[in-house]
Amino acid sequence: MKNEKVAAILSYLHDNYDDAKTALDFSNDYECLVSIILSAQTTDKSVNKVTPALFKHFPDFESLGKASIEDIEKDIKTLGLYHNKAKSINALGKVMASEYNGIIPSDKKTLTSLPGVGIKTAGVFLLERRGEQVIPVDTHVRRIAIRLGFAGENDEFSAIERKLEKAFPYEEHAFVHHSFINFGRTKCSAQRPNCEGCPLAAYCKYISSTKGKKSKRG
Numbered sequence: 001m002k003n004e005k006v007a008a009i010l011s012y013l014h015d016n017y018d019d020a021k022t023a024l025d026f027s028n029d030y031e032c033l034v035s036i037i038l039s040a041q042t043t044d045k046s047v048n049k050v051t052p053a054l055f056k057h058f059p060d061f062e063s064l065g066k067a068s069i070e071d072i073e074k075d076i077k078t079l080g081l082y083h084n085k086a087k088s089i090n091a092l093g094k095v096m097a098s099e100y101n102g103i104i105p106s107d108k109k110t111l112t113s114l115p116g117v118g119i120k121t122a123g124v125f126l127l128e129r130r131g132e133q134v135i136p137v138d139t140h141v142r143r144i145a146i147r148l149g150f151a152g153e154n155d156e157f158s159a160i161e162r163k164l165e166k167a168f169p170y171e172e173h174a175f176v177h178h179s180f181i182n183f184g185r186t187k188c189s190a191q192r193p194n195c196e197g198c199p200l201a202a203y204c205k206y207i208s209s210t211k212g213k214k215s216k217r218g
Contacts, residue, residue, distance in 0.1 A: 005203050006168060009148065012199050013179040020178035022128055024048065029104045029129050031055055034064070034089050036124050037116045042080045050076045058093070061102045065093030088116030106130050119158055124177075133173035135164045140184030141177060147188065147206040 013020075023044035026032040031051065038047045054075040058064040064072070072086040079085060092115045096102055104125070105111055111122035123136030135141065137157040141164070145151040150167050151160040168176050187194045193206065201207050 002167075009200060009203065010168070010172060010176075013175070013183065017179040017182045020175070020182040022124075022178065025051065029125075030060055030102070032129050033104055033117070033121070033125050034092070036121045036128075037089055037092070038076060038079060038085055040081070040085070040121075046079055050078060061093045061096035063093070064089060065091075065095075065097045067093070085116075091115035092117070104129075119161070123161070127174050127177060131174075133170050135161055135168070135173045135177045135180075137161045137164070138181065139190075140181045143190060144180045144184050144188055148200065148203050149205050 024032070024035045024039060025048045026035050034054075035047055035051055038051070054072070057075060058067055058072070067090060069083075069086050069090055072090055073082055076082045076085060095115055096104070105114075106126070108119070108122045108126065111117050111125065112119060117125075120136045120138055123134045126132040127134050127136060137145070137160045142151070142157060142160055145160050145164055146153055146155075151163050155163070164176060165173055184190075187198070195201065195204070195207050198204065198207070
């Protein structure tokens with residue numbers, strides 16, 4: 001049953017989200033890592049609006065590290081938590097320029113030791129720029145994983161990542177990350193998911209729990 005479930009989910013996702021990819025705009029490692037940090041608790045679309053000016057003013061880690069927090073804030077002030085994000089990427093710029101010569105490390109342990117870089121950010125960077133087969137967990141991936149029964153409501157993001165990577169074939173990990181996000185944005189939203197006619201309904205705990213509530217009311 002487990003293999004059938006995974007196969008059915010992958011079949012649906014490939015049929016509908018086969019070209020799924022990140023919505024962030026970047027052209028190199030530096031822009032990718034900074035964009036991922038800025039995307040926390042805001043939309044990729046919002047990040048893409050501010051990064052052209054940010055990267056024009058600060059084209060590398062060295063210039064970002066030498067910049068004042070106030071100047072960085074001017075470019076990203078439309079983003080949520082912009083003050084904290086400005087401090088994070090400024091600190092990141094300093095460390096990357098002084099300790100790594102601007103070259104971003106390729107192992108998760110070292111990445112997560114950098115300012116502003118958590119497990120999800122490190123995972124997304126390794127997926128996008130190093131081609132690693134990983135399933136970084138954001139709010140969309142978490143929601144889909146729980147609704148489809150791969151994780152529990154109380155699971156930490158790192159635990160959900162491990163469970164998903166164990167459930168799905170290794171070569172599908174990057175695709176699962178991107179397609180879960182796209183599925184979450186277009187169909188399985190947090191507040192008003194479009195459940196009617198969903199091919200994954202048989203595996204969805206959200207639908208079954210909603211039906212149970214409706215039947216009790218009836």
